[in-house]
Amino acid sequence: MLNIDALMNCFGNSACLVTQSATGLIIGMLLFLVASGVTLIFGVLHVVNFAHGAFYMIGAYAAYSAYGVTGNYYLSVLAGAVAAAIVGVLFERLAISRVYKENLLMQLLVCYAFVLICDDAVKIIWGAEYLAMGIPSEFRVPPLRIAGGVVPPFYLFLAGSALAVAILSVILIRYSRFGKIVRAAAENATMVSVLGIRVPLYFAALFGLGCALAGMAGALAAPVRSLTPGMGLSILIESFIVTVIGGMGSIPGALLAAILLGFTRSFGSVGFPLFVDGAMFLMMVVILVFRPQGLLGERMVR
């Protein structure tokens, strides 16, 4: 099961080291983009969005259709994010907002229902067959060679944009007027509404923003994924592991955990290929037992 030799060889070999490290970062960044949406929504609205994978899927499918029409990858990424945001706002207004005050179970159920409906809706609209968008022509180039390691330019773009967008949204929440109002409203909605601010709209906008992050991740990755109904599930599970390990509500925590997970995958597949998934769950168990608030999370009072 354990292949220490292979792992040591890899550490001693610059080609392998560079390739696998880049792999870890690439996997991590995309995970981070999805997980930052989960953690943003939880951190402010205290809702665990179990439907996040569905928005990832919506983003990917919307990008696929937009790419078919425009042939422009960047426009399709935008389309994916916008589509996810629109569906997200509708979902928040029509369903989630009605269970803000309910317990975790009710929220879980509403999300579960939404995922079921979304998967079937995608099947009705786009069909059950897997779809492939194909790699945009500008990225159909030979990979870069860095110190013997191999790094595809497309993945550099992917990781870069994921990081940039996630950081931008943090800045938005921390320092903009919008962000301040939303956080204040989450603390005391009555007080903020007394100031003449329409709190529900701000909540919906924030929820939409979180979903847009997932949608954008789906759209960004669409060229190298096969699109199928239900594709959001595995990404949902991984982004929850990231969120829990990093700390529910902490975006820097999500970044740290996403990179940690990325490296577990990339070096794990060299050193302990059969236990990569198991290792991720084990990390989650250890964190929950010894530090339930996560690596960088704040201790929640109930």
Place this chain on the structure above:
Amino acid sequence: MIKTKQADLSRRKFLATTGAAGVATLASPAILRAAGSPIKIGMPTILSGRVAILGETASVGAKMAVDTFNAAGGIDGRMVELVIRDSKGKPDEAAKVTRDLLSSDGCALILNGEASGGTFAVHEVVRDTKTYCMHTISETSALTADPANRAPWVFRSARQGIHDAISGGLYASQLAKAGATRWATCSPDYAYGRDTTAEFMEFLAVFAPEVELVGETWPKIFQPDYTENITNLLNFAPDALYSCLWGGDLVAFFDQSSLYGLFDQFQTVAVNMGDVPVLEAIKNLPSGIHSGNRYHKDIPDTDANEAWNTSFRESGQLPTNWAWQTYTGAQFVLEALKETKGETGHEKLADATRGRTIDSPFGVNGTVTLREADNTLVDYAIGYGQTVSEAPHMEGFQPTGWDVIADHEADWMKRKNYL
């Protein structure tokens, strides 16, 4: 229950055309009864989730066979009805659906459209309940090769993994002789992927003993991201790669690998590459990938096959490997029913099926046979070729002779203590 609409239509058409002339015959009670109650064939399959395409194309194949049969008059005027149910790809659900088809829908026999996992669940049910059954999808060799799994009334109209392994091993040994001796594998981490890969490597070693396995990587089934597997393959630096990834997973693996220029660096044998939806889904298909034939309209290159391809595509679906296998399975079942005159007792039907040869667009010599010794399909077109970027996407096809396959299969069964 998705009743075949076409079946209803053709039944109505049939009754309309024969009705006027046949009033006198219909008056006879035995025939009245026979014509009145269709024989129901239950088909559990996967119609939702990530592999819904399996059940959808398999259903089209089964319906084609049943519709043709009914339009030709059924069994002396008695029609056959297909009852298709979704198992969602879960083995326990497949077992439940099969039991329901038998006990509450009144199905007399099973045309099983489940993938390998579900197939073993259905297999237990039909063994338990002594129901005649045709497995049409699962390629797992042990299903019919291992005597412990056999039941005399259960058949398989699908490819068998070991046949593909012999064909693939023989083909790949040429690559080895040309210098590709260091091999790596990248296959899905579940029973089908592990068995198929082990069988391929076993026969590659039989035909080219100089081959050496330098590394293997096992992505999970439905894994969205193969980056770590791809970079691992780069580290192994093999001469050739074997993969039995399939469907959407293969498409994603392919697109992601091309970013790393993987296919410029070594030869690739991907047995499931030749499936039509995969070939059509991959944009900018590279040339020179080695693949098995799965279903292809030019293999064998006959009018019958071309006609079947055209008529299948009228359904709006692409013809898949699953489609021809289920079509063939349904044909065998219908032929057997005709011989028993509609009797559905498991032993009678099994006797009518065992060893039977039928005309088929997919046979190497225009026929396929359910081999008497182990109730599995033989004489179907099998071999390997290379991809080309333009349609029909495949060239240089090398068929493998069934005499060769039979010899090596017998040796393999001895090694496995199956004989």
Place this chain on the structure above:
Amino acid sequence: MNLAHPFVRAAGLALVCFVLLIVLALVYPGTWLLDTLTGLFASGLLVMSLHLLVGYTGLVSFGHAAYFASGGYIFGMFLQTPDIVAAFGAWSVPVATLLALLGTGLFALVVGLICARLSEIYFAFLTLAFQMLLVSVIQGLVQYTGGDQGLMGGIPRPEFLGLDMVQVKDRFVFSAFLFLAGVLVIRLVTLSSLGATLRMVRDNEVRTAFLGVNTYRVKVLAFTIAGAVAGLGGVILAILTSAAYPEWAGWAVSGEAIFTIMLGGLHSFYGPLVGVVVMRFINDVTLIYTTHTDLAKGVAILFVVLVLRRGILDWIIDLRAARRGRKEDDNVSRALSKAGKEAEDAAS
């Protein structure tokens, strides 16, 4: 011994049900209903035992399917070992059942000891993580568990006490016995002082602790009992399908179990059973017309959560209570029922 009365009544009810089910097995001519009910017994025990945690203790476990699967696997792996079956002979099935019950209980105890330290969402995630870990282990230990293909080749079930598990009626009777035994255990727990303590923990854990109750120990105990009973459900399904699959431990099974409880009614003891029947009904009926069962299920969930805002049985009980309240003129009794309802609301 004033507690003896409800205990005896519960046991009597279970006995009556058992006799009725035996009569049903004897008079029913076909197999469909019996097999369907056997399947419902299995899911019934899964949700009833989860209800003990979710509804009575306030512990939302996302990983309850782990114990369901564990029961099925222990039962199956035990009986698939030829030497053991040869040694126990006709007693193999009962011994395997008992072993599955105890083994699963032990497994739940260990996980419970770790998980019960956490509360709310962290508890939910930790149970989920253990479930995923179990799935990885089942899929990894291919030579013992058959990996992703499950326990293949059938589970031998030697005859015992004249019951042959291959026969539909015999299988039904034994499953009914296991089911009623499992439900009875949960009923007795909820009626006992332990049940009262669990409800206190659910309503306010801190205050319960102030009363000198070791809430950690109580929660672990509930978790263990619930796990063991869920394992019994897995045994029933393993008997029915003559196999066990890693999907049984999947998150989807856990998720659906939670939904079933909510659908049937979180605040009534028999609510989850109503949920199981309705769920099966939705599934089977929509399957006849379409393959879009997920869409139908999704819409049904949204209806229950957003419109009814409570489970079906809860809704019926509330409706009846409201009607009765209108009919009764006696002010005192109305006040009493109102107070009772308030207490109930507060409890939830």
